[in-house]
Amino acid sequence: MAVTIKDVAKLANVAPSTVSRVIANSPRISEKTKVKVREAMEKLGYHPNFHARSLANKSTNTIGIVMPSSANKSFQNPFFPEVIRGISSKAYQENYGLYLSTGQTEEEIFQEVVHMVQGGRVDGIILLYSRVNDKIMPYLQQQKFPFVLIGRPYNEEIHSITYVNNDNYKAAKTVTEYLLLLGHRNIAFIGGELDFVVAVDHKKGYEQALKNAKIPIREEYIISHHELEQGGEDAIIQLMSSSVPPTALIGLDDIMTFGLLKMFSEMGIRVPDDISIVSFNNVLISELSSPPMTTVDINIFGLGFEAMKLLVEKIKEPTKEVKSVIIPHKLVKRQTCKALNRSEKKDE
Template identity: 45%
Template sequence: MAVTIIDVAKKAGVSPSTVSRVITGSSRISTETTERIRAIMNELGYVPNSIAKSLVSKTTNSIGLVLPKPAEELFLNHFFSELIRGILTQCSRSEIDLMMTTGATEREEVDAVSRLVRGRKVDGILLLYSRKEDPTIEFLQKQDFPFVLVGRSNYETPIYTVDTDNRQAAYDATRHLIDQGHQRIGFVSGPPNLVISEDRSKGYMQALESAGISLRPEWIVEGDFLQESGYRAMSLIMSQPERPTAFVVIDDMVAFGVLRGLTELGFKVPQDISLVGFNNIAVTELTSPPLTSIDIGIYELGYTASQLLHKIVKGEPTPQNRLIIPHRLVVRESSLFRAG
């Protein structure tokens, strides 16, 4: 038979309401009594009923995670799996449950988040990417519901965000290629509605401008964060009469597609074309050649975002609205051929 709160109260010599207050963390119970009751709970193997606890404390001890759409991208791009690993680690250490949701369209996503919020199923929401106009963010703001965004917000109202300085990171990636002697540098970008695409595009352009290199719009291709996007980009750019000698690629997975496309077209990396990607996912060392990449601290992004949301939900002070995770350039063979 399962141990009940009455069993704990009887062994501790207190009322069931006192045990209930210990479970919900009430400050009305002394430290000595709290420790004694918790010891008895462990001894008897009593596990508090989470539903009953949430009714008393008005919290669920759960947070919601909005997955990218289409959800298939989650399983095709190592960025999201590493990001979620950081989130899960922090949630586990803080004994927080994680509920995931998504939607095939923006409307479906808002409806899914609405069910979590209005049904009081979670205490806060984590958003994994930043759109320029995001109906989910607008919904959460109207509801005055706690949330943290992984990425930079372009909204005027203050939003809690955890991000990389993507503009500076793209500048550093492009500058590295310029320092290798490249003057003809292309850029394989992401979806134009995402803030990250805009920031990295601006960093790339800024580096060209600071080096006195003219921008070539025909060498910039927008796409998705998938291998196929990089593969298609090469058929568009490398068929032009004048071609780049190097590329900055918005994501490592896209860079893998670029590498495959170049190989099929007969170009060698880095002898003919140099490449720099982003995210420094584990398999970048295993490509042929190994890929130079900007390490943006994906795990730290997820862990810190979850930690920040936990503090907000608990009402703890937070140092600032926007937290920046440092990045670093990891140089490998794909960019180590100096242009002549």
């Protein structure tokens, strides 16, 4: 015969309603009582029937996770598994499962979100990216559906959306200033597609640091990730063959920068002797690359964990005020940057 809540309540010497609240991780129950009830559940081999609870509570105990492209492509970038690890760590504490989007195009992703909401498949949604003129966020706001964004909302939405982010403008400005302190004046920048807000913020930070140093912004030094994907080696050859080639480069992320290191090696361009490189994210590959990358640690796990924490708060208290949480970043100095000697510094 299956073990019931009443059996657990009897062994733990509490009311059945207390057991239900422990299963729901109610803050009204003390930690001491939670421990006692969970020990009784474990001893009896009791497993909550979440499907039955969902029907009764009109809750799925499931969170939707929306990625910027298909799961197959996204998981090639270590950012996404790591941010999902942060989300799932907090989800486990709160007894939530995860539902991942798998759409291949923007329209497929949007339709999948509509199915999640209208079909009652999830209790809330975490968006793993912020896109300029995105359709999903206005839809979720219109539906009054709980969601949290990882990233900064586009300007006009910033005061109405709960989000978790790094200060990407400041991070890009800081790494540009770091290269300036090392004596570099000819600094190239490879950014992401400008319909993603993180790419907009990185570019603004880079440009502001140069303006503050009274260094002209060279358009030929700015390459988009899309150009690099399409042209690859051609884009880098064009950059390094300019009349005044850059002595330093800021990369979009560690994966892309890893490809650059390989490309430079094949071209006979030495890092950091011929060119210094700074990247973003500090995923495992950055430490294992040759040479190990100087990069910005953005605490990817913390982004996911905090986003899940905020979403649970929104689900439990729908009228809770909008929040924004900025996760600190730090520059991790390794071996892809070098200070220029006076003789190596070139005039603008």
